[in-house]
Amino acid sequence: GKIMTIKGLRKVYRMGNEKVIALDHIDLDIEEEKIYCLLGPSGSGKSTLLNMMAGLEAPTKGSISFKNLKIEKMNESDLANFRRRHIGFIFQSYNLIPTLNALENITMPLLFKGVHPKERHKVGMEMLDAIGIKDRWRHKPTEMSGGQQQRVSLARAFINDPDIIFADEPTGNLDTKTANTMMMLMLGLVKKRRQTLIIVTHNEELAVFADYVIHIRDGNIFEIVVNT
Ligand code: ADP
Numbered sequence: 201g202k203i204m205t206i207k208g209l210r211k212v213y214r215m216g217n218e219k220v221i222a223l224d225h226i227d228l229d230i231e232e233e234k235i236y237c238l239l240g241p242s243g244s245g246k247s248t249l250l251n252m253m254a255g256l257e258a259p260t261k262g263s264i265s266f267k268n269l270k271i272e273k274m275n276e277s278d279l280a281n282f283r284r285r286h287i288g289f290i291f292q293s294y295n296l297i298p299t300l301n302a303l304e305n306i307t308m309p310l311l312f313k314g315v316h317p318k319e320r321h322k323v324g325m326e327m328l329d330a331i332g333i334k335d336r337w338r339h340k341p342t343e344m345s346g347g348q349q350q351r352v353s354l355a356r357a358f359i360n361d362p363d364i365i366f367a368d369e370p371t372g373n374l375d376t377k378t379a380n381t382m383m384m385l386m387l388g389l390v391k392k393r394r395q396t397l398i399i400v401t402h403n404e405e406l407a408v409f410a411d412y413v414i415h416i417r418d419g420n421i422f423e424i425v426v427n428t
C-alpha cells in the first residue's frame with residue numbers, strides 16, 4: 201500500500217526581495233517497500249523535496265501525509281516524534297558527532313528513546329557487525345575513512361528500524377568502488393527489513409537500483425520511470 205501521499209506541494213524560499221520557487225505542483229504517491237531515486241541536476245529541488253518528506257522543512261503550500269498523519273500540520277514536538285519513530289536519514293557529509301566514537305554515534309537514536317546503556321551497547325555492536333565495521337567501534341569519525349564514516353551514518357539511520365530511509369547523495373563523497381559497496385549494503389538492509397528507501401542523486405548510475413526513478417527539473421516532476 202501507500203506509505204506517503206504528496207499533494208500540490210510548493211516551496212518558496214525568500215532571500216531579501218527575491219523569491220526562489222524551489223518546488224511547485226508536486227503530486228506523488230510513495231509505495232511501501234519500494235526504492236525511489238530522485239534524479240535531477242543540481243538546484244532542481246531534490247533535497248528540498250526530500251527534506252519536506254522527512255519533516256525537516258515545512259512546505260509553503262500543499263500536503264504531505266505519512267499513512268494517516270499530516271506532516272504539514274505537525275508542530276515541532278510532533279515532528280521530532282515522527283522523525284524518531286518513522287524516519288532514518290543519511291547525509292552526503294555523514295553528519296556524525298566528532299566527539300563521539302562509532303558506537304556512540306550509531307546508538308544516539310536509542311539514547312533519545314531512553315534505551316538502557318547495556319541494551320544500547322548490544323544493539324549497537326550487532327549493527328556495527330552487520331555492516332562490517334565492528335572492529336572500529338571505538339574510532340572517532342576523524343579516525344575513519346569516508347567509507348567507514350558513511351557506514352556509521354548508515355547504521356545510525358537504521359538502528360531505530362524506521363519505516364522510510366531518506367538518503368541525500370549518500371555516495372557523493374565516495375569513490376566508485378566504495379560507493380557501490382555502500383549502495384549494496386543499503387539495498388540489502390532495506391530489502392531484508394522491508395523498508396522504503398528514497399535516494400537523492402544526480403548520478404544516473406544509481407538509478408538502476410531503484411524501482412521508480414523520479415526525474416526532477418526546475419522544481420517539477422518531469423517524468424517517473426518504472427524499472428521492471
Ligand atoms: P537540489 O537538491 O536538486 O540540488 P535544492 O533542493 O537544494 O536542489 O534547491 C532547489 C532550489 O532552491 C535552488 O534554486 C536552491 O538555490 C534553492 N534553495 C535551497 N535551499 C535554499 C535556502 N535555504 N534558501 C534559499 N534558497 C534555497
Ligand code: ADP
Nearest residue numbers: 336341342343344345346347348349374377378
Ligand atoms: P575504505 O575503503 O573503507 O573507505 P580506505 O581505503 O579509505 O577505506 O582506508 C583504508 C584504511 O585506512 C581504513 O581501514 C581506515 O581505518 C584507515 N583510514 C583511512 N582514512 C583515515 C583517516 N583519516 N584517519 C585514520 N585512519 C584512516
